[in-house]
Amino acid sequence: MFVCLCNGVTSHTVADVVAAGATTTNEIARVCGAGADCGRCRRTVQAILRSSSPDRKTSRR
Template sequence: MYVCLCVGATTQTVSDAVAQGASTSKEIAALCGAGGDCGRCRRTVRAILAASAELEPAATH
């Protein structure tokens, strides 16, 4: 699914940025561009970050 139409970033693109270490929407914008232009996708970007943070402790156990 497309997250950011401005740069054509998909859910996978944003998830890859998180996997590379991005932990804020600004870091995601720097890595893949999502959320760096008009900002309409920032809520979705933050939701992907939150979901990733929730899954991270479970993945280490």
């Protein structure tokens, strides 16, 4: 699914950037461009970031 239409960034790409160590929306924007232009996708990028955080994964167990 496309997350950032301005830069053609998918949710998979954002998840890969987070898995590689990005911890903020600014880092994600710098690496892949999601959220770097108009900012409409920032909430979705934040949701992907939160869902990938170690704290959330630990709390599921």
